[in-house]
Amino acid sequence: MANNTTFDLSHLLYRYPSRTALLEEFAPAAPLADKIVPPFWYFIGFLGNPISAAVWLGQRMRRNNSSAIYLGALSIADLIFLFLHLMYVLHMSWGHDIYNAEISCEIFHFAFYVPQYLSTFLVLAFTAERYVAVCHPFLKEKLCTVQRAVVVVFSLLAFSLVLSSAQAYIWTFSAPENSCNVRPEAAVGDHWSFWSVWNWVTDIFAFGLVPLTVLIFNVLVLKEIYKISRKDALTRQHSQINGTGGGRSSGGNSSASTVMLLSVSSYFIFTQLSATIINCLNSSFPHGEMNMTDSQIRADKTWSSMFTYLEVRKVVEVICMSHYACYFFIYCLTGKHFRKEVLRLMTMNGKIQFLNTLVTKSRRKERYSMVSTNGGPTTETFATNFSTTM
Structure with missing residues (x-):
């Protein structure tokens, strides 16, 4: 019995049965970053995302504005992810058994991936729509409609649910360890196991190829905008030379x-x-010998490189998850009508008299053209008391 105990304690996973305990000992910056940075995103996201969803999905903004549907759905998906991530941090970094139980282990990992996939696909959807609106304006009336946007959102939700469903099989509750672990059957084959291959394929697709596709669409849109701006500048210059005036474009x-x-x-x-x-880069930093003592692990270059990588990766991850919380600031900085709708919500539809007076004064002076009719009546394209553009 003594020999078995000695052998067990010589193995790293017996000395540190949980991943959190291992990181706290050898890579303390990783769990520390998980405890310090995400609360800022929770505070911002739990306030900003509901406001964003209320504004975008409100009748004033979604009316004849398909982009508002995507942005409203994005706000909801991001809010759900932040809530689930809070549960994840409480479980992994603070030691609370949030989902260490039968069924809840599988359900949590299934649910955890759905908003991540959906958020990514929604950004692709409204970027593709903006590409159509700018680069193929004659197709805008047909493709960029509110009804189509609603169908696309629910289709992307269904696709995200399908992609996430594999996580319910991959993860399972292990009673002997009293923890939520990868199912043994899903881990057979090491690097070629179902768990490894599935996560690699889906992560590269959803979090690698989709952002790259978004980047390509953005480049094409910027290129088209540059061409249009250059053409407009030449037209105005020609008009000025010939004395024909040449007013400003109405595409503001x-x-x-x-x-x-x-x-x-x-x-x-x-x-x-x-x-x-x-x-x-994870595969570039393998772990060292598992039967080393703690002092040997700290002196080993392979282990040191891996733990340094894990610390850097965690810091980058928690900083980069800010996009689930901070879109609200982008909307406020770049969207005049979004800001006005936020103020309208803050005044509770005019019930707070002081703020309502400020908002009303700024509105009386302006009439705006809409970004697109999106299937709406032609008369609404040119003038409306309240624009549903952003």
Whole structure:
């Protein structure tokens, strides 16, 4: 019995049965980052995402504005993810058994991936729509409609549910360890196991290829905007030379809307690709010999490199998850009508008299053209008391 105990304690996983305990001992910056940084995103996201969803899905913004459907759904998906991530941090970093039980282990990991996939696909959807609106304007009336946006959102939700369903098989509750672990059957084959292959394929697709596709669409949109701006500048110059006037283009609201969506998707690309790239480096930092003592592990270059990598990866991950919380600031900075709707909500539809007076004064002076009719009546394209652009 003594020999068995000695052998068990010589193995790293017997000395540190949980991943959190192992990291706290050899890579303390990783669990510390999980405890310090995400609460900031929770505070911002739990306030900003519900406000964003209420504004985008409100009748004033979603009416004849398909982009509002995508942005409203994105706010809801991000809010759900932040809530689930809070549960994950409480479980992994703070030691609370949130989902260490039969059924809840499988359900949690299934649910945890759904909003991550959906958030990524929604950014792709409204970026593709903006590409159509800018680069193929004659198709805008047909493809960029509110009804189509609703169908696309629910289709992407169904696709996300299908992709996430494999996690319910991969993860299971293990009673002997009293923890939620990868199912043994799913781990057979090491690097070629179902668990490893499935996660690699889906992560590269959802968090690698999709952001790259968004990047390509953004480049094409910016290229088209540059061509249009250059053409407009030449036209105005020609008009001035010939004395024909040449008034300003009436596409101000559409341009503002494009700036907002490009800003959101660019922020998404930067944060998501950064996290994906550093995760893809995981195989470059293997662990060392499992039967080493703690002092030997600290002196070993292989183990030291792996733990340093894990610390850097965790810091990058928690910083890059800011895109689930901070879109609200982009909406406020780039969206004049979004800001006004937020103020309207803050005044409780005019019940707070002081703020309502400020908002009303700023509204009386303006009439805006809409970004697109999105299937709406032609008369609404040119003038409306309240624009549903962003």
